[in-house]
Amino acid sequence: MQQVERAIFDLRRGLPVVVGEDADGAGSSVMVYPVESIADTNLAEVLETAGSSPALTLTRHRMEAMGLGLNTDAASLPLKGGDGLSAESLYCAAAAVKGGRSDLFEEPRPASLAERAALALMRRALLVPAALTARIDGSRQAAVERAVEEGRILRVPARLAERCFESGVGMLRRVSEADVPLSQSVRSRFVLFREPDGLREHVAVLIGDANEWSREVPVRIHSSCLTGDLFGSLRCDCGEQLQNAVQAIAELGGGVLLYLAQEGRGIGLANKLRAYELQDAGLDTVEADRVLGFGDDNRRYRVAVDILADLSIDRVRLLTNNPSKVRALSEGGVEVAAREGLYGRVTPQNRRYLKAKASRSGHLLDEVLGK
Numbered sequence: 589m590q591q592v593e594r595a596i597f598d599l600r601r602g603l604p605v606v607v608g609e610d611a612d613g614a615g616s617s618v619m620v621y622p623v624e625s626i627a628d629t630n631l632a633e634v635l636e637t638a639g640s641s642p643a644l645t646l647t648r649h650r651m652e653a654m655g656l657g658l659n660t661d662a663a664s665l666p667l668k669g670g671d672g673l674s675a676e677s678l679y680c681a682a683a684a685v686k687g688g689r690s691d692l693f694e695e696p697r698p699a700s701l702a703e704r705a706a707l708a709l710m711r712r713a714l715l716v717p718a719a720l721t722a723r724i725d726g727s728r729q730a731a732v733e734r735a736v737e738e739g740r741i742l743r744v745p746a747r748l749a750e751r752c753f754e755s756g757v758g759m760l761r762r763v764s765e766a767d768v769p770l771s772q773s774v775r776s777r778f779v780l781f782r783e784p785d786g787l788r789e790h791v792a793v794l795i796g797d798a799n800e801w802s803r804e805v806p807v808r809i810h811s812s813c814l815t816g817d818l819f820g821s822l823r824c825d826c827g828e829q830l831q832n833a834v835q836a837i838a839e840l841g842g843g844v845l846l847y848l849a850q851e852g853r854g855i856g857l858a859n860k861l862r863a864y865e866l867q868d869a870g871l872d873t874v875e876a877d878r879v880l881g882f883g884d885d886n887r888r889y890r891v892a893v894d895i896l897a898d899l900s901i902d903r904v905r906l907l908t909n910n911p912s913k914v915r916a917l918s919e920g921g922v923e924v925a926a927r928e929g930l931y932g933r934v935t936p937q938n939r940r941y942l943k944a945k946a947s948r949s950g951h952l953l954d955e956v957l958g959k
């Protein structure tokens with residue numbers, strides 16, 4: 589997987605990578621550029637390097653947002669070229685609320701294996717899930733091969749890249765820990781876990797004395813929210829939920845708060861801010877993520893299951909309003925003996941967000957929003 593991790597870093601830096609369809613990554617290969625960082629000059633470079641016409645590869649959700657239904661998980665829109673084609677027009681087609689100019693593209697076709705893998709890499713890299721892709725023409729293969737051998741560009745096998753979200757299952761590493769007294773619970777210990785690819789770190793906050801925890805350990809699974817947790821943003825309820833969770837767990841005799849690196853429901857802070865802009869243009873929190881090409885909720889809770897296993901916890905009292913967290917733990921073999929609601933204050937700024945969570949994602953919020 590090392591190549592895949594390196595490719596993710598390159599893509600985050602705005603560099604292209606080569607995705608190949610054979611097991612060793614060679615064979616039918618595609619150059620991949622992250623759309624969000626492509627500059628006008630790169631467009632000429634893509635044509636020159638790959639020697640074939642590029643396409644814009646998008647997720648099904650983005651295609652739907654553009655009114656281009658195609659019954660596949662991902663599709664590619666071959667570029668027509670000509671006037672109006674620029675880095676900006678590509679970005680608009682990939683992420684703007686209005687979907688960009690359709691006259692710049694040919695009819696969509698289902699994405700190839702390498703193109704689908706390119707989108708998986710974008711999502712893992714927390715970029716806008718849109719790639720400029722170009723098959724490497726036979727006439728350019730030798731040059732690309734040389735660039736790969738000389739380390740000027742990375743090549744990854746599509747099959748590995750496509751599975752970049754699964755690479756770490758069951759392989760979290762417990763890295764370091766220390767006591768960190770909190771104002772609401774003086775006896776608290778932070779334990780840090782790192783995913784094997786080194787890309788994400790998660791923290792388990794052990795509250796109180798583990799020997800005194802009840803058999804149904806009070807557990808909160810909290811997805812990180814820089815704006816809410818640290819700055820008290822009024823757009824969401826995360827900051828207050830975080831504080832209330834520590835308080836509630838302490839009052840229940842201690843337990844665990846899992847602070848998971850899942851900013852913006854797993855789409856990352858950059859995309860969350862993009863989604864906020866789309867919300868300010870009228871979309872709700874779920875629609876905005878879809879328009880950016882994501883699903884309704886991009887979080888997977890496997891890391892929570894793995895951390896609880898490491899802590900030898902198999903029965904919990906879960907503090908959440910989110911039924912998918914309950915489901916994910918149960919499916920992962922953790923018994924959810926009870927669920928308890930956990931709320932922040934409803935404010936004029938977050939009411940619409942909370943209502944959308946209740947109506948679109950099934951959050952159990954009647955207690956604070958009314959029926």
Ligand SMILES: Nc1nc2c(ncn2[C@@H]2O[C@H](COP(=O)(O)OP(=O)(O)OP(=O)(O)O)[C@@H](O)[C@H]2O)c(=O)[nH]1
Nearest residue numbers: 810811812813824850851852853863873908909910
């Ligand atoms: N994409 C996106 N993410 C958001 C938005 N507002 C808040 N978030 C993120 O949503 C997540 C909320 O996490 P949690 O509070 O753990 O989960 P939850 O699904 O609300 O469920 P609860 O357990 O009931 O709180 C955080 O990662 C926030 O950064 C938004 O408008 N768009």
Ligand SMILES: [Zn+2]
Nearest residue numbers: 813816824826
């Ligand atoms: Zn938040």
